[in-house]
Amino acid sequence: DTVADLEHGAAGFAFSSGMAGIDAVWRTFLRPGDTIVAVADIYGGAYDLLVDVYQKWGVNVVFADLGNPDNLDKLLKAHNVKLVWLETPSNPLLRLVDIKALAAKAKAAGALVGIDNTFATPYLQQPLDMDCDFVFHSATKYLCGHSDVLMGVVVAKTKELAQPLHDMMVHTGAIAGPMDCWLVLRGIKTLALRMNAHCQNALEIARRLEAHPAIEKVFYPGLPSHEHYELAKTQMPKGIGGVVTVYLKNDTREAANSVIKNMKLVKMASSLGGVESLVNHCYSQSHSGVPHDVKIEMGIKAGLLRFSIGIEDADDIWNDISAALDTTL
Ligand SMILES: Cc1ncc(COP(=O)(O)O)c(C=O)c1O
Structure with missing residues (x-):
């Protein structure tokens, strides 16, 4: 109910993990022969679920670069698209798509639109107000914000869409436990405060990273150098969130390991979004199930590091990261 209120939806459902929540939406609304169009740089676990499970069940899975909304037109003409699945900003390259433009095109063709709003949170972006049907977190x-819970939430825009999702949740049983729900409700009490701190720190660290000699490229849509900076200003006017991704100049697993091992404050973990700063080596962690060629196509190289910038003192975070980066020079 709380997340449904925050997202301006009709009803919300809590699952025992994010993946269980995504699966519930897809399982409720996709049947063999249906087409799902998903953003090409979708989260690795969601990619695996589509390719390893849904595709094998006869769902037509189409990954598409929707950076230009017109790319969807061709697909809506060529396929009987049941569901368009967006993720913006995406994990890990923080690519944005134009939610309003894509939702309008999908709706005109009779397709449903779901969106992974994990990176933005309802504090920074409310996709149901931009005509999406489902929002997922x-x-x-x-x-949660404190890295001590595994949980997924799906909010449906209308009661009609909520009912079958509710039934699927009951039938399949991947519900969230009461203690986890309590912990997430506790986290939501400070969501606005935390997000403001994440946004401020992340922008500061992103700016400093851009000037560091060990860095090839910084991905943060709050920087003018990001390909979707203009869209970010209008679609996420309050801020971009706490994830900052970089390519190291030394594009090797060894260099990435050296950065990870030499940081003391910033810990390595697959997760993100907690109050403490974390780093992820996406090639071998969050996207490890994605085949090498696909990872390279997605831009997930050996020398890519995804930082989840926490709410600690910005100078403390920077001193830790910059000293570790120096070891790759
Ligand atoms: C964008 C995004 N969507 C979905 C998931 C899956 O969520 P969970 O780990 O809660 O199953 C993740 C996890 O990293 C994610 O980053």
């Missing part, structure tokens, strides 16, 4: 991340 890995509540494991910012909604």
Whole structure:
């Protein structure tokens, strides 16, 4: 109910993990022969679920670069698209898509639109107000905010869409436990405060990273150098969130390991969105199930590091990261 209120939806459902929540939406609304169009740089676990499970069940899975909304037109003409699945900003390259433009096109063609809003949170972006039908959160991340819960939440825009989702949740049983729900409700009490701190720290660290000699490229849509900076200003006017991704100049697993091992404050973990700063080596962690060629196509290289910038003192975070980066020079 709380997340449904925050997202301006009709009803919300809490699952035992983010993946269980995504699966519930897809399982409720997709049947063999249906087409799902998903953003090409979808979260690795969601990619695996589509390719390893849904595709094998006869669902037509189409991954598409929807950076230009017109790319969806061709797909809506060529396929009987049941569901369009967006993720913006995406994990890990923080690519944005134009939610309003894509939802309008999908709705005109009779398709449903779901969106993974994990990175933005309802504090920074409310996609149901932009005509999406479902919004999904890995509540494991910012909604919880303390890295001590695994949970997914799905909010449906209308009661009609909520009912079959509710039934699927009951039939399949991947519900969230009461203690986890309590912990996430506790986290949501400070969501606005935490997100403001994440946004401020992340922008500061992103700016400093851009000037560090060990860095090839910084991905943060709050920087003018990001390909979707203009869209970010209008779609996420309050801020971009706490994830900052970099390519190291030394594009090797060894260099990435050296950065990870030499940081003391910033810990390595697959997760993100907690109050403490974390780092993830996406190639071998969050996207390890994605085949090498696909990872390279997605831009997930050996020298890519995804930082989840926490709410600690910005100078403390920077001193830790910059000293570790120096070891790759
Ligand atoms: C964008 C995004 N969506 C979905 C998930 C899956 O959520 P969970 O880990 O809670 O199953 C993750 C986890 O990293 C994620 O980052």
